[in-house]
Amino acid sequence: MHGRRLNELGLKATRPRLRVLEALLSSRKRHLSAEDIHRRVVDAGSRVGLASIYRILAQLEAAGALRKHVFEAGVSVFELDGGDCHDHLVCVSCGRVDDFQDRAIRLRRQKIADEHGFDVSDEPLMLRGLCAGCARKRRTPAAQRAGTPAAPRRSA
Ligand SMILES: [Zn+2]
Ligand SMILES: [Zn+2]
Structure with missing residues (x-):
């Protein structure tokens, strides 16, 4: 195939x-x-x-x-x-990469490019930060020190 x-x-x-x-x-x-x-x-x-x-x-x-x-x-x-056209969420801690698609973002980007007479070579958007798992790990110790219960576990 x-x-x-x-x-x-x-x-x-x-x-x-x-x-x-x-x-x-x-x-x-x-x-x-x-x-x-x-x-x-x-x-x-x-x-x-x-x-x-x-x-x-x-x-x-x-x-x-x-x-x-x-x-x-x-x-x-x-x-x-x-x-397909998709953008990325990139975790800077564990390297996890998730794809996402959002038509409104695509259209808005195209509009901005048009206003500038700019020819986009379709470089996908990248949002860098912490994935849900890493953000939770980072939050948990502080939350425990403060005596508040840790956030409930959500499965990925
Ligand atoms: Zn992560
Ligand atoms: Zn991708």
Whole structure:
């Protein structure tokens, strides 16, 4: 199935390329670094070097199969390009990344760009901060010291 997708994008469906796509598809996390992908490919039984993974990721990105984001300085992460437009919530403590879509934000951004005669290259918006889990962990010790009960646990 991914083989056909690669062919449509003008890339030969080589085994390492397929392994990289599988690593992304089978991951619970949507956004993976080259090192994460390399680890998953090796764990799945392929001997592909990290340098090859970087090369394959660049090819897949250039062909439009993947999107690359830089959430932290110096760290690129990749996700499968599903053709949707979405923005990101990035936790600076644990690295968790959540996607979100908001039509009102999209339209407003487009309006601002239009007013400036600005041609947006669709750089997704990134909100950095603490995810619910990390924010709770950070709050809990202070709350306990103050003698108030900790906030109820919400499941993710
Ligand atoms: Zn977090
Ligand atoms: Zn995303």
